[in-house]
Amino acid sequence: MEENNNSKNTNGPKINFGSYWIYALLATIFIILNIFNYGMSEKKINYAQFEEFAKQGDVQKLEVANGKIAYVTIKPEALTNDRHKDAPKNEFGAEGAQYKFDIGPGDAFARKIEKLNETLQGHRIDPEYVDRPNYLLPILNWVLPLLILVGIWMFVMRKMGGAAGGPGGQLFNIGKSRATLFDKNSKVNVTFADVAGLDEAKEEVMEIVDFLKNPKKYTNLGGKIPKGVLLVGPPGTGKTLLAKAVAGEAAVPFFSISGSDFIEMFVGVGASRVRDLFKQARDKAPCIVFIDEIDAIGRARGRNSIQGGNDERESTLNQLLVEMDGFSTDKGVILMAATNRADVLDSALMRPGRFDRQIEVGAPDLAGREQIFNVHIKAIKVKPEVKTAVLAEMTPGFAGADIANICNEAALIAARRGKEEVDMDDFNYALDRVIGGLEKKNKIISPSEKEIIAYHEAGHAICGWYLEHASPLVKVTIVPRGIGTLGYAQYLPKEEYIVRTEQLLDRICMTFGGRAAEEIVFNKVSTGAQSDLDQVTKMAYSMVGVYGMNPKVGQVSFYGMSKDQLMKPYSDQTAFLIDDEVRILLDIEFKRAQKLLKEKRQELNILAQQLLEKEVLLKSDVERLIGPRPFVAPHTFQSMSEPNADHIPTLNA
Numbered sequence: 001m002e003e004n005n006n007s008k009n010t011n012g013p014k015i016n017f018g019s020y021w022i023y024a025l026l027a028t029i030f031i032i033l034n035i036f037n038y039g040m041s042e043k044k045i046n047y048a049q050f051e052e053f054a055k056q057g058d059v060q061k062l063e064v065a066n067g068k069i070a071y072v073t074i075k076p077e078a079l080t081n082d083r084h085k086d087a088p089k090n091e092f093g094a095e096g097a098q099y100k101f102d103i104g105p106g107d108a109f110a111r112k113i114e115k116l117n118e119t120l121q122g123h124r125i126d127p128e129y130v131d132r133p134n135y136l137l138p139i140l141n142w143v144l145p146l147l148i149l150v151g152i153w154m155f156v157m158r159k160m161g162g163a164a165g166g167p168g169g170q171l172f173n174i175g176k177s178r179a180t181l182f183d184k185n186s187k188v189n190v191t192f193a194d195v196a197g198l199d200e201a202k203e204e205v206m207e208i209v210d211f212l213k214n215p216k217k218y219t220n221l222g223g224k225i226p227k228g229v230l231l232v233g234p235p236g237t238g239k240t241l242l243a244k245a246v247a248g249e250a251a252v253p254f255f256s257i258s259g260s261d262f263i264e265m266f267v268g269v270g271a272s273r274v275r276d277l278f279k280q281a282r283d284k285a286p287c288i289v290f291i292d293e294i295d296a297i298g299r300a301r302g303r304n305s306i307q308g309g310n311d312e313r314e315s316t317l318n319q320l321l322v323e324m325d326g327f328s329t330d331k332g333v334i335l336m337a338a339t340n341r342a343d344v345l346d347s348a349l350m351r352p353g354r355f356d357r358q359i360e361v362g363a364p365d366l367a368g369r370e371q372i373f374n375v376h377i378k379a380i381k382v383k384p385e386v387k388t389a390v391l392a393e394m395t396p397g398f399a400g401a402d403i404a405n406i407c408n409e410a411a412l413i414a415a416r417r418g419k420e421e422v423d424m425d426d427f428n429y430a431l432d433r434v435i436g437g438l439e440k441k442n443k444i445i446s447p448s449e450k451e452i453i454a455y456h457e458a459g460h461a462i463c464g465w466y467l468e469h470a471s472p473l474v475k476v477t478i479v480p481r482g483i484g485t486l487g488y489a490q491y492l493p494k495e496e497y498i499v500r501t502e503q504l505l506d507r508i509c510m511t512f513g514g515r516a517a518e519e520i521v522f523n524k525v526s527t528g529a530q531s532d533l534d535q536v537t538k539m540a541y542s543m544v545g546v547y548g549m550n551p552k553v554g555q556v557s558f559y560g561m562s563k564d565q566l567m568k569p570y571s572d573q574t575a576f577l578i579d580d581e582v583r584i585l586l587d588i589e590f591k592r593a594q595k596l597l598k599e600k601r602q603e604l605n606i607l608a609q610q611l612l613e614k615e616v617l618l619k620s621d622v623e624r625l626i627g628p629r630p631f632v633a634p635h636t637f638q639s640m641s642e643p644n645a646d647h648i649p650t651l652n653a
Contacts (some may be wrong), residue, residue: 013417030194042071042100044089050101051116054125058084062127063097070127071097101524165384177218180256181284190244196375196402197368198238204359205242207513209250212286212332226356229322230294231338233361236401239338242361243290246336253287259296262316270297270316278323278333286332294337300346317346322356363399366392372400383423391427394474396493406430428475436481436488444481450612452518453478453487456528459517460489461508461622462600463593468631469488469506477616486528499548508536508589509596516593517604536589540582550581 050072053059057079063071066199073096074084087098104110117124192202211218211225213497216224231239241434247254262270281289297316338353339345349355349546364372369392377388395403409430414422445453457476464470478487496503543549546559558569570574597604603626610617610625623629 001117033306038611042097043086045072045099045101047101047112050099054116054120057123059125062125064103064127064129067129068102069100070103072099072101073097074099082412095131102379105205128187181253188246190241191248194246194375195242196371197364198242198361199368201231201242201359201361204357205246206249206335209246210608212250212252212334215286215332217509225332227353228335228337228355228357230342230350230355230358231336231361232341232342232358234363234399235340236399237361237363238400239340239361240292241400243292243338246288247290250441252287253284255287255289257291259291259298261291262297263312268315270312271319274316274319281333288334288336290336290338292338295339295341295344298339298345299348302346317349321348321354339479363397369395369398369403372403373407376404380407380411381421383421386422386424386427390641393492394431402434406434409433432477432481435490438481445486450478452522452526453528454608454611455517455604456514457487457489457519458604458611459513459593459597461607461617462517462604463510463513463623464489464491465626465629466596466600469503469512470510472629473619473622475616475618476611476622479615503542504539504543504549505589508539508586509593511536512590512593513597514592520594520597520601525585536586537582540585543585544581545578550585552581564581
C-alpha cells in the first residue's frame with residue numbers, strides 16, 4: 001500500500017480536490033443564475049413609449065407575464081428603424097421580446113389597451129396573459145443551502161480525518177494507522193555511527209537488530225526474541241535518534257509513529273489505529289514498530305478518570321496491551337518505544353512479556369560528551385585550537401541535544417563576527433549564552449548596585465578558590481544575562497556518584513560566599529542572595545532529613561515517604577528537631593564563609609575591583625591576581641585555550 005502511494009506521488013502533481021469542487025460549485029451557481037435570469041435583458045420603457053410604438057405599427061406581440069410585466073416584441077422589419085436602434089437583439093427573453101414595462105393595475109391596463117385599439121386602424125393588439133413560474137427562488141431556498149451544508153461537512157471530516165495526508169487523511173480512513181513505513185524504498189540516513197556517547201544503549205539496540213536478522217542464532221538455544229524494548233531517559237539524550245539509527249541499520253521494515261497520533265476526538269479511533277498498525281506489522285514481519293512518546297497513551301489507568309465516562313486513551317491502551325500479548329515471539333515483530341516519563345506508565349505495560357527490556361538512555365559521561373562533540377564538530381569549520389576534550393569537561397551534565405545546541409550557537413556567533421572558522425572564544429560565548437542566557441547590554445545598572453554584584457560574585461569565587469572540596473572555578477562575570485541574572489560564577493564540577501559530608505559542607509559554604517561578602521563589605525544584605533539561600537536550604541534539609549548526616553536526627557531518611565499521605569511520616573518533635581538542626585548547620589557554614597572572607601579580604605577586594613573594571617574574569621585571570629589554587633584538582637582540564645586572558649568576548653569583537 002505504501003509503495004503504491006509513493007509511485008503515485010512521482011507520476012505527476014497532486015490534484016487538490018478540496019478546491020476544485022468549490023470552483024465547480026461556484027460555476028454551477030453562476031450558470032443557473034444566467035439560465036433562469038430570463039427577461040432581464042429587455043429594455044425597460046413606460047406605457048407612453050409603448051403606445052407610440054403601437055401607433056407606428058411596430059408592435060408584433062404583447063405578452064403579460066404573471067399579471068405584472070408586459071413584454072413587447074417588435075416586428076423584424078421595424079427593428080431597422082432608428083427609433084429602435086437601442087433595442088437589445090439576440091438575447092434571452094420572452095420569445096425574443098425587446099421591451100418591457102410594468103402594467104400596473106390589471107383593470108386599468110385592460111381599459112388602456114381597449115382605448116388604444118380604438119385609435120389603431122387596420123390591426124388590433126390583443127395581450128396574451130401567461131404564467132411564468134420562478135424556478136430561481138426554489139433553487140436559492142433549497143438547493144444552495146444543501147450544497148453549502150454538504151461542503152461544510154466534507155471540510156470538517158477531512159480536517160478531523162487528518163488532512164496532512166497518508167491513509168488516515170482520507171475521508172473514511174480515519175481508523176487507519178498513521179505510522180510512517182521505512183523500507184527498502186524509503187531508507188533513513190541515520191546510522192549507529194551518528195549516535196555517540198551511548199555505547200551501552202547501542203549494544204542493547206544492536207542486539208535487537210541482530211535478533212531480526214539472525215533469529216535462528218537465538219531460537220536454536222531455546223531463547224525467545226523479546227517482544228518490546230522501552231527506551232527511558234531525560235529529554236534530549238538521544239532516544240529518538242537511537243530509534244532512527246535502528247531504522248537505518250536494520251534490513252527490515254520499520255514503522256514509526258508518535259503516541260499522540262493514536263488519539264482522536266472520535267470514540268474508538270485510537271483502538272482501531274492500534275489494530276491496523278499491528279496488522280500491517282504482521283504482514284511485513286519481520287519488522288520493528290517504534291512508538292515515540294508512548295506516555296501519551298500508556299499512562300496508568302484510573303488516574304483522573306471521569307466516573308461513567310468513556311476514556312478514549314484507556315481504550316487505546318487496552319487495545320495496545322491486547323495486541324502486544326496477541327502476536328507470538330516467532331512472528332518477528334518487535335515493539336520499540338521511547339519516553340522520558342516512565343514513572344507514569346501503566347504497570348501492565350511495563351511487565352515482562354510486553355516490554356521485556358528497558359534501556360536507560362541517560363546523560364553522557366565525560367568520554368561520551370567528547371564523542372558527541374566530535375560528531376557535531378564535523379559539520380562546522382573549527383580552528384585546530386578547539387579541543388573536544390576541553391569542551392566535554394566544560395559541559396558536565398549536558399545531554400546530546402544541549403551539546404548540539406552549543407555547537408550550532410558557536411557557529412552562528414562566529415558567522416556574526418565575520419570569522420572564517422569557529423574558535424574557542426566562540427564556544428565560550430555560546431556556553432555563556434546557554435548557561436546564563438542572552439547578554440543584556442541595554443540593562444542599566446547603577447554604580448552602587450554594580451559594586452554589590454561585584455563583591456557578591458567575588459565572594460563566591462574566593463570561597464570556591466580556597467575550599468578544598470569545592471568545584472574549581474572556570475569563570476566569574478557580572479554581565480547581566482537572562483531573566484534576573486545579574487552575574488554568575490561558573491565552576492567545573494567533578495563526575496561524582498557519591499558525595500561525602502565534607503563535600504556538601506564546602507558547597508554550602510561556597511554558596512554562602514556572596515551573602516557573606518555583602519555583609520562584610522557593606523554591613524548590609526540584599527535580595528541578590530535569594531537563589532543562593534534556596535540552594536543551601538535544600539542541601540541542608542537533604543543532609544539532615546534524607547541522607548542521615550546529622551547525629552541528633554539519626555540514621556533515618558524521610559525521602560519520598562510523605563507521598564500519598566495527608567501528614568508527614570514523623571512527629572512534630574522530629575520536625576522541630578530537623579528545623580533546628582538545619583538552622584544550626586546553615587549558621588555554622590555562614591560564619592565559616594565570613595571567617596574565610598575576612599582572612600582573604602585583600603584577595604576579595606582585588607577580584608571585586610577587577611570585576612568592576614573588566615566584568616569578566618577567567619581562571620587564568622584569577623591565578624594571575626591572587627595566585628594558584630592551593631589544592632591540586634583531580635581534573636584533566638587545565639586551560640580554556642584563551643588566546644588573550646584580558647579579552648572580554650563580545651559580539652563587537
